[in-house]
Amino acid sequence: MKMLPGRLALSMAFLSSAACVSAVAKPIAFADGTTVMAEYGAGTMTEVQAFYAPTFRYSVGGGHLSLNSDVNDDTRDITYVRFNYLPKRWNFESAQANVFVWGGLGRAHIGETGANELTWHAGGQLDYETRRVYSSLRTDYYDASAFSHRIDTLQLGVAPYEHDYETLAVWFVVQGREYTGDLFNGTEWAALIRFFKHNAWLEAGATREGKLQAMLMFNF
Amino acid sequence: MRISSLLLSFTLLATGVAHAGTIEMTVNGLVCGFCAQGIEKTLRKNPATQEVLVSLENRLVAVVTKEGADIADADLRKALTDAGYDVKAIERTQHSMDELRSRLNK
Numbered sequence: 489m490k491m492l493p494g495r496l497a498l499s500m501a502f503l504s505s506a507a508c509v510s511a512v513a514k515p516i517a518f519a520d521g522t523t524v525m526a527e528y529g530a531g532t533m534t535e536v537q538a539f540y541a542p543t544f545r546y547s548v549g550g551g552h553l554s555l556n557s558d559v560n561d562d563t564r565d566i567t568y569v570r571f572n573y574l575p576k577r578w579n580f581e582s583a584q585a586n587v588f589v590w591g592g593l594g595r596a597h598i599g600e601t602g603a604n605e606l607t608w609h610a611g612g613q614l615d616y617e618t619r620r621v622y623s624s625l626r627t628d629y630y631d632a633s634a635f636s637h638r639i640d641t642l643q644l645g646v647a648p649y650e651h652d653y654e655t656l657a658v659w660f661v662v663q664g665r666e667y668t669g670d671l672f673n674g675t676e677w678a679a680l681i682r683f684f685k686h687n688a689w690l691e692a693g694a695t696r697e698g699k700l701q702a703m704l705m706f707n708f
Numbered sequence: 709m710r711i712s713s714l715l716l717s718f719t720l721l722a723t724g725v726a727h728a729g730t731i732e733m734t735v736n737g738l739v740c741g742f743c744a745q746g747i748e749k750t751l752r753k754n755p756a757t758q759e760v761l762v763s764l765e766n767r768l769v770a771v772v773t774k775e776g777a778d779i780a781d782a783d784l785r786k787a788l789t790d791a792g793y794d795v796k797a798i799e800r801t802q803h804s805m806d807e808l809r810s811r812l813n814k
Contacts, residue, residue, distance in 0.1 A: 518746020519791050544746070544792035579737025579794040581767065617739050619764060652764045653744040687745055707742055 513689065514615070515539055515572035515588055516547045517707040523547070524706050529665070530699035532558055532672050533639065539572060547572045550592075553630075555637065558672045561600060564637070566607055566630060568594025588613040596632050607632040619650040622659060637669040645682065656685045661693070663701065730808070731779065733769045734797040735788060738762070743793065750791045754779055759805050763812050767796075772805050 517523045519541060526536045532555065539549030548571055555564040570592030578585040589612045596607040608631055615624035622645035630637045642664045651657035659682040666675050678701040680693030689705040737743065744762035747769055751760045756777035761770040769788070773779060781798050788795045803811070 514742075517742050519750060521746055521749070543790065574792075577737070577792060579792075581736055582739065584737045584739045584743075619739055650765065651741070653741050653762050657741060684741060686741060707745060 513703070513705050514586065515570075515590060515613070516541045516544060516574055519544045521707055523549075525703065526705075527703040528700060530676060530678065530695045530697070530701050532556060532667065532676065537570075539570070541572075544577075545574050550594075555671055557670055559670045562635075562670060563599030564630075564635060565597040565599070566594050566609075568592045568607070568609060570609075583616065583618040585616040586613070588615075596630075596635075598632075598634050601634070603634065605632040605634055617645075620647050621645065622647075622661070635669055637667065637671060639668075639671075640666045643680075653686075656683060658683055661691070663693075729773050729778065730801045730803050730805070731771045731773065731784065732799045732801055732803075732808075733771075733784060733788065733795050734767050735769050736767065736794040736796055738764045738767055738769075738793065740764070746791050747788065747793065750787050754783070754787070761805060761808055761812075766812055768812070770803075770805070770808055 513523070513525055515523070516539070521541050523537070523539045523541070525538075528534050534554045535551060537549065537551035539547040541547035548569075550567070550569040553564070553566045553568070555566075557563070570590055572588060572590040574586060574588055576587040589610075591610040592608070594607050594609070596605050597603075598605065609629060611626065611628040613624060613626040615622070617623070622643070624643045626641045628639045643661050645659040645661040647657065647659050649658070661680040661682055663678045663680055664675050665678070676695055678693050678695040680691050680701060682689070682691040684690070687707045689703070691704075692700070692702040695701055735747075744764060747762055748760045751757050751769070751771055756773045756779050757771055758774045759772040762768070771779065771784075784798060785795050
């Protein structure tokens with residue numbers, strides 16, 4: 489396997505040292521592919537998304553995000569359209585690394601006031617994976633006149649064996665997630681187990697507080 | 709008359725029914741099932757494709773072509789590049805899909 493380019497390795501090391509690590513599914517599965525995803529994030533966030541990728545470089549689609557503050561009674565319901573772009577991919581002999589960025593517009597319903605506002609969001613993801621280890625750092629920023637939230641997620645995963653296309657892939661994953669904007673105090677840590685085979689992906693586990701963290705994804 | 713018929717038959721066999729060949733490609737970046745799924749989907753769109761096999765372990769993408777059909781190297785490279793992967797080598801063999809599977813399972 490080739491060595492990770494120095495700049496990327498440095499970036500990964502820097503990102504890994506930040507308190508937020510999260511392995512999230514890629515927003516672009518493959519060319520002419522559709523991705524449908526639903527995530528339940530320990531009661532703090534719930535999200536559904538659907539994207540279509542005409543090429544492996546970009547995808548378009550939309551989603552709905554519900555945020556429920558663990559600190560107070562604030563809630564946000566954001567429905568959005570999004571454009572995802574893959575500016576850089578590294579294909580190594582037995583590994584792959586990607587940089588994704590995205591941005592979108594939507595409508596946010598603010599629970600505590602009942603108001604509806606135009607909102608925009610932007611984000612990015614850096615990931616590196618082999619068939620035995622996986623790391624992903626993702627950040628999402630949502631902004632409207634009444635709020636701004638950032639959600640940073642880091643995932644580090646280890647596979648007990650190297651899967652192949654026809655075998656079930658199993659991953660043990662640790663996830664750390666940080667919320668800004670009075671959504672959650674501190675970092676929300678979770679231990680997850682992930683299964684995927686062919687076009688289906690299931691991930692489930694619990695946070696340190698014992699709350700469910702789960703994700704379901706299909707690519708076709 | 710008989711000889712000309714034989715010659716015609718031979719010519720037809722040689723040109724029309726060439727071979728149901730196998731194309732084996734070594735590919736970088738194959739690390740997950742979704743990679744394999746995307747590549748398989750892309751290659752199956754080619755009318756010359758009969759069967760596709762992807763092995764992450766062996767970094768292998770194999771295509772068995774239909775009888776008398778072939779896919780140019782340039783088209784294969786473009787298909788894999790457009791799917792987001794790097795083709796490092798292309799080799800044409802006469803291995804059947806069963807032979808490939810049993811070789812990979814060893």
